[in-house]
Amino acid sequence: MGISLEHSYPDRTPCIDTLPVSANASPPLLKDPDRLEARLKEIPVEPGVYFMRDSREQILYIGKSKRLRNRVRSYFRDTHRHMPRIALMVMQVVDIEFIVTDTEAEALALEANLIKQHQPHFNVLLKDDKKYPYLCITWSEDYPRIFVTRKRRKGNSKDRYYGPYVDTGLLRRTLSIAKRIFPLRQRPQPLFKDRPCLNYDIGRCPGVCQQLITPEEYQRTVQRVAMVFQGRTTELVDILTGQMEQAAEALKFELAAHLRDQIQGLDRLTANQKVALPDDTVSRDAIAMASDDQFACIQLFQIRAGRLVGRLGFNADAQAGTPGEILQRVLEEHYQTVDAVEVPAEILVQYELPEAEILAEYLTQRRSRKVTIEMPQRQTKAELLDMVERNAQYELARTQRVADRNLQALQDLAEILDLPDLPKRIEGYDISHIQGSDAVASQVVFVDGMPAKQHYRHYKIKNPEVRAGHSDDFASMAEVIRRRFRRYAADPDLQRVGNPDWPDVVMIDGGKGQLSAVVAELREMNLLGDVFVVSLAKKREEIFLPGESHPLATETEQPGVQVLRRLRDEAHRFAISFHRQKRSARMRRSRLSEIPGLGQHRQKELLAAFRSIDYIREASPDQLASVPGIGPHLAQQIYDYFHPSDEAVSPAPESATTG
Numbered sequence: 001m002g003i004s005l006e007h008s009y010p011d012r013t014p015c016i017d018t019l020p021v022s023a024n025a026s027p028p029l030l031k032d033p034d035r036l037e038a039r040l041k042e043i044p045v046e047p048g049v050y051f052m053r054d055s056r057e058q059i060l061y062i063g064k065s066k067r068l069r070n071r072v073r074s075y076f077r078d079t080h081r082h083m084p085r086i087a088l089m090v091m092q093v094v095d096i097e098f099i100v101t102d103t104e105a106e107a108l109a110l111e112a113n114l115i116k117q118h119q120p121h122f123n124v125l126l127k128d129d130k131k132y133p134y135l136c137i138t139w140s141e142d143y144p145r146i147f148v149t150r151k152r153r154k155g156n157s158k159d160r161y162y163g164p165y166v167d168t169g170l171l172r173r174t175l176s177i178a179k180r181i182f183p184l185r186q187r188p189q190p191l192f193k194d195r196p197c198l199n200y201d202i203g204r205c206p207g208v209c210q211q212l213i214t215p216e217e218y219q220r221t222v223q224r225v226a227m228v229f230q231g232r233t234t235e236l237v238d239i240l241t242g243q244m245e246q247a248a249e250a251l252k253f254e255l256a257a258h259l260r261d262q263i264q265g266l267d268r269l270t271a272n273q274k275v276a277l278p279d280d281t282v283s284r285d286a287i288a289m290a291s292d293d294q295f296a297c298i299q300l301f302q303i304r305a306g307r308l309v310g311r312l313g314f315n316a317d318a319q320a321g322t323p324g325e326i327l328q329r330v331l332e333e334h335y336q337t338v339d340a341v342e343v344p345a346e347i348l349v350q351y352e353l354p355e356a357e358i359l360a361e362y363l364t365q366r367r368s369r370k371v372t373i374e375m376p377q378r379q380t381k382a383e384l385l386d387m388v389e390r391n392a393q394y395e396l397a398r399t400q401r402v403a404d405r406n407l408q409a410l411q412d413l414a415e416i417l418d419l420p421d422l423p424k425r426i427e428g429y430d431i432s433h434i435q436g437s438d439a440v441a442s443q444v445v446f447v448d449g450m451p452a453k454q455h456y457r458h459y460k461i462k463n464p465e466v467r468a469g470h471s472d473d474f475a476s477m478a479e480v481i482r483r484r485f486r487r488y489a490a491d492p493d494l495q496r497v498g499n500p501d502w503p504d505v506v507m508i509d510g511g512k513g514q515l516s517a518v519v520a521e522l523r524e525m526n527l528l529g530d531v532f533v534v535s536l537a538k539k540r541e542e543i544f545l546p547g548e549s550h551p552l553a554t555e556t557e558q559p560g561v562q563v564l565r566r567l568r569d570e571a572h573r574f575a576i577s578f579h580r581q582k583r584s585a586r587m588r589r590s591r592l593s594e595i596p597g598l599g600q601h602r603q604k605e606l607l608a609a610f611r612s613i614d615y616i617r618e619a620s621p622d623q624l625a626s627v628p629g630i631g632p633h634l635a636q637q638i639y640d641y642f643h644p645s646d647e648a649v650s651p652a653p654e655s656a657t658t659g
Contacts, residue, residue, distance in 0.1 A: 026055065026094050029076065036076060043069040043098055047107045049114060051097040052089065052122075060089050061122040064111040066104040066358070072096060083319050089122045105361035112336045132164030132313045133171060135229055137222060142215040143185055143208045144222050148172060161337065162229040166299065166313040166395070178225050179204065181265035185218075193615050228266070230342045231283070231302050231309035237266050281305065286381075287327055288350035288389035290396040291318040295403070297395040298330050299388050302344070313395060324351040328359065335363060343367040348385055349375050405559075406449030413505075413560030416543065416552060417534065423504035424448060428567040429480055430509040431461075432575035436471035438583040439463075441480040442575035445503075446567055458578045459483065474517035477508060481518050482525065489525035496530055508535040509568050512544055519546045536564050592616075595641050602629050606638075617642040 029036040043050070048068045052061040052075075065071030075082075075090050082090065101107045115123050131150075138145045140156035148171060152161050165171040179186070183206045190209035191197040199205035206213040206221070227236040244259035283305070289298040296318040302310035314330050321329070327349055335343060343363050353359060356373045363371040376382040410422045417423075426446045433439035445455035461476045488494050488502075496502045508514050515535035522528040528546075535544045541561060542551035554561050591613055592603045609627045610616045616624070616638070624635035 028055075028091060029093050029096070030079070030091060039096055040069060040073050040076075043072055043096070044100060045069045046100050047102070047104045048098055048100040049107055049111045050099075051114075052093045053095045053097065054092045055094045059118050059120045060092060061120050062111055062114050062118065064104070064107040064358075066107070068098050068100070072098075083321065085122065085317065085320060103361070104355075104358040105365055108332070108355075108358050108362040109365070112332065116336065131315065132166060133168050134161045134163035135165070135171060135175065136161050137226055139219075143218050145185055145188060146175065146178075146222065146225060147188075148175065160226070160339075162310075164312055164314070166311045166391075174228065177265060177268070178228055181262050182221050182225055184221065184225065189611060193610070193618065229310075230339065231304035232341065233266055233307075233309065234305040237263055240266075282346055283344040284346035284348060285344045286348040286384050286388045287331065288385050288392050289323060289327060290389060290392040291323065291326075292396065292400065294318055295396060295399050296320070296323075296326055297392050297399055298327070299392040299395065300330075300334065301384070301388050303384075304344075311391070315399070322351075322354075324353050327351055328353045328355060331359060335366070340366045340368070343371060345369065345371060347371065347373045348381055349373060350385055350389060351375065409559035409563045410449050411560075412558055413563050416554055416558070416560045417505065417532070417545075419504070419532070421504075425452075425500070425503045426505045426507065426563070426567060427484075427503040428507045428509065428564075428571035429477065430568070430571035430575040431473050431476045431480075432572075432579035433461075433466070433471055433476075434579075434583070435469055436466055437468035438579055438586060439466045439471065439476055440575060440579045440582055441476060442571050442578060443480070443484065444567065444571045444574050446563070446570075449563055451570060456574060457484075458574075460582070473510065474513055477510070477514050478517045478521040481506075481521050485522070485525060485527055485531065488530075489527055492526070504532065506531055506533040507564055507567055507571075508533065509538075509571055510535050511537040511542075512549075515544050515546060534564075536568050538568075541565060595638055597634055597637065602627075602634075605629050 026032075026035075029039065045067050047064075047066045049062060049064050050068055050072050051059055052063075054060050063071065075086070075093075079087055079090055099110065101110060133148050133150045134152055136145075136147055136149050137160045138156075139160055140158040148168075152164075163171070178184070183203055185208040186199045186205045187197070187209075192209070194210075196205065196207045196210050196212065200207045200212070206218060208218065224236055224239075227233065240259050240263050244256050244263065247253075247256040247259060284303050285300055286303065287298065287300045289296055291297070294317075296316040298314040298316060300312040300314070301308060302312070312334070314334075316326055316330065318326075320326055331347070331349075331353075343366055345367075347360075347363075349356075352375055353373065360371050360373045374381075376385060407422075413419075414422050424447060428444045428446075429441060431439065431441050439461035441459040441461060443455075443457040443459070445452045447455075459480050461479060463472070463475055463479055466472050466476055488496070506518075508518055512535070515533070518533055518535075519528060522531055522533065533546060536542070537544065537551070540551075541554075541556040543554055543561070543564065544551050556565075592598055592606065598606075605627050606616055606624075610619060619639075621632065621635045621639045624630055624638050625632050630638070
């Protein structure tokens with residue numbers, strides 16, 4: 001079994017040792033002490049990276065250690081002392097693999113890349129709850145976009161994300177000022193096909209839509225904006241000052257004035273951000289946390305040249321480890337995603353890190369300069385850490401208030417529905433269509449009263465009776481429920497209790513009719529006694545239970561009812577958005593598919609080039625022919641299709657402008 005390595009290390013060959021995994025025959029190592037002991041003896045006492053695999057050969061966990069055998073052995077000793085998360089992981093381990101490295105720092109670097117590549121479930125420490133926003137720069141595009149997002153997408157590896165930023169208002173103000181200082185792309189899509197918009201005329205955009213600036217020139221401008229969010233504003237000001245002086249000496253006064261305005265804008269951007277520290281020349285990060293039995297809120301302050309340039313926030317499971325272990329993992333995950341120039345010379349930590357020396361050596365290699373990690377006890381640096389911890393305490397208090405409100409709402413819902421326990425996973429379903437056309441359904445999931453978007457699902461209704469002009473919400477809802485639970489119906493022994501995929505409550509958007517259709521489907525699958533299903537009618541926000549002719553006695557503003565309303569509204573939003581997307585795609589396909597000789601691939605090329613049917617309609621034959629795969633003859637056919645009353649258009653001269 002091979003493992004591809006993203007990093008290669010000079011003058012050494014990593015040693016990877018694997019044993020074949022027999023998924024069906026091998027029990028977990030905890031249940032086979034002889035095989036466990038034999039496997040542990042094969043692991044060397046050297047630095048390296050280890051892998052834990054389950055019965056399906058999936059990687060559960062990737063870790064590092066300066067003594068592989070000692071670290072791996074610790075997982076299988078005194079298992080009752082492990083955190084619940086680690087104990088659950090150890091119970092599933094069927095095989096162990098390892099890679100030997102020369103140094104601990106190499107092991108950390110290799111671990112970082114393998115985690116990024118494989119993304120094992122039990123390596124995820126930080127919670128992505130969309131609370132804090134990121135700034136994204138799409139370096140994968142010729143003309144990169146810059147925008148604020150709350151979702152860190154695992155798309156193109158060239159794209160860069162900065163954050164997550166705690167102060168959303170400051171982030172948006174900084175981006176707004178940066179867009180006033182530097183001419184940047186202002187729109188995700190062009191406003192006009194053949195000319196730039198007003199932003200070009202007032203100097204806010206360099207004319208990206210019409211390619212009035214080369215990608216290389218534009219990317220140099222974006223690099224300067226990136227320096228602002230990397231905390232390198234002082235360095236950028238020095239660069240611009242030098243260029244301004246050179247322009248003035250060369251009598252290019254207009255350029256010098258433009259650079260002067262940029263410098264003044266950057267000075268305004270960093271005004272009033274001074275932090276009182278003894279050494280303003282040292283770049284440093286300060287990290288601290290506040291936690292209770294459930295939540296851990298971490299704050300990281302980025303200080304460059306004595307100025308606070310960024311305040312980042314992270315959330316973690318407080319049961320994931322000791323405070324030092326949590327801070328260690330947060331720092332490792334954070335510095336894996338930043339450029340080398342963003343690594344500071346000094347890192348101040350609230351608790352002693354278990355592997356501070358390894359992390360410092362790894363960051364030193366990345367930065368090519370010495371990086372120190374220290375836990376100050378007094379004077380100015382300790383006061384800075386106290387300030388960071390106070391901010392973490394405020395964030396923890398806010399998180400606790402939100403959790404308390406959710407807990408009260410779930411308790412009220414459990415009381416309304418007469419549930420034995422609090423509902424952890426609640427699923428909501430809705431149908432969306434226009435008179436039967438483009439019928440779709442949505443499945444949304446709330447976990448602990450909060451949206452869990454990674455579990456959302458779309459369904460395309462396959463029932464042939466549901467078509468344009470003929471809708472059947474009852475049959476559509478029954479179909480979705482059948483597809484959702486059919487694997488449980490096929491395997492009655494499949495785990496329900498404790499299964500994170502099994503819902504505690506299923507909510508149907510609709511009244512007694514929709515509920516009856518779902519109940520009939522569940523009864524046919526022999527699951528009616530296992531699935532707790534209710535419906536929520538829109539008109540009076542009434543809750544119906546199976547077999548009951550009257551709704552439950554509730555108030556619309558009860559916390560428990562509000563949970564179901566939020567779930568219903570989210571299912572409605574998610575279904576409508578998918579329906580509109582499907583309908584739009586069908587409408588685009590239907591127009592272009594009527595043109596002879598225009599297959600799906602060429603349709604995609606046209607839409608990629610012109611963005612919309614309207615732009616294709618307005619294009620000349622020469623502009624259409626410039627699209628890959630569209631020759632002059634087919635371009636003329638496309639033009640004639642959209643202009644049936646026009647006379648034949650002769651080919652434009654070679655000097656004509658093309659899109």
